[in-house]
Amino acid sequence: MTIEPAFDEPLLKRIAQQDQAALAELYDRYAQILYAVAFKSLGSAQESEEVVLDVFSQVWRTATHYDNSRSRVDTWLFMIARSRTLDRLRRLQRSTKIAVASVDAVKSQPHPLSNDPIEGVLLSERRAHVLTAIAQLPEEQRQAIELAYYKGLTHSEIAAQLGLSLGTVKTRIRLGLSKLRVALGNWEPR
CATH class of the missing domain: 1.10.1740.10 (RNA polymerase sigma factor, region 2, helix turn helix motif)
Known part of the structure; x- marks a missing residue:
């Protein structure tokens, strides 16, 4: 054409x-x-x-x-x-830094003290499974979820930080959580 x-x-x-x-x-x-x-x-x-x-x-x-x-x-x-x-490009660079920081924060959290070694193993498996499920989300959904749940930002704060509309942020979080629910819903400890 x-x-x-x-x-x-x-x-x-x-x-x-x-x-x-x-x-x-x-x-x-x-x-x-x-x-x-x-x-x-x-x-x-x-x-x-x-x-x-x-x-x-x-x-x-x-x-x-x-x-x-x-x-x-x-x-x-x-x-x-x-x-x-x-x-x-700038947003992706920022989100990559945020994602790495938030995943590192989750990985570095100490395991709760428990006298039951089986419970400790189950918690470790669950944490690994959640991290894997989050890593499989599309970048924009993962970014919004991490900002909301790891950084504690409100939807409005996320929208302002990412330069997106509030509706877009809410949709990305809703879609991401729905995918996580499906991915984690089938999980059972080994």
Whole structure:
């Protein structure tokens, strides 16, 4: 498909008037190339898809502010995509540090004193199983759960720290907990 930048400005004017069909058309034109650009930096299909969604969400919200004297529409889209990709890279770096710190904290917690050696073994097995289940969650769900349960942050605090909407944080935690429930529901001590 050939992209004709001359047709982009009228689309953006329609988007500024909340025309969803125009947004869909602009999305169809640029989503694949923006995805490829994001994927090259992020190396993750899921994160790259999030970048593309963030770009078009921002276009929807800010189309009225687009200034054709400063850049072409495609250049503007690529600048937004670059910014969102860098934001995600920074967030992933922070979350990796947080995840490592929180997993280390759980691993370093002393085992409760118990006179029953079997209980101690069961607790160790349970801890290992929980850590394994948490490690298998998608990064954004694991990050939200760790911030909530290991760091004690509220959903609002997590949203502010990660730069996400409150609804997104709640959804990620709910989905992550649901996956943990399934993973841990079948667990029985050996």
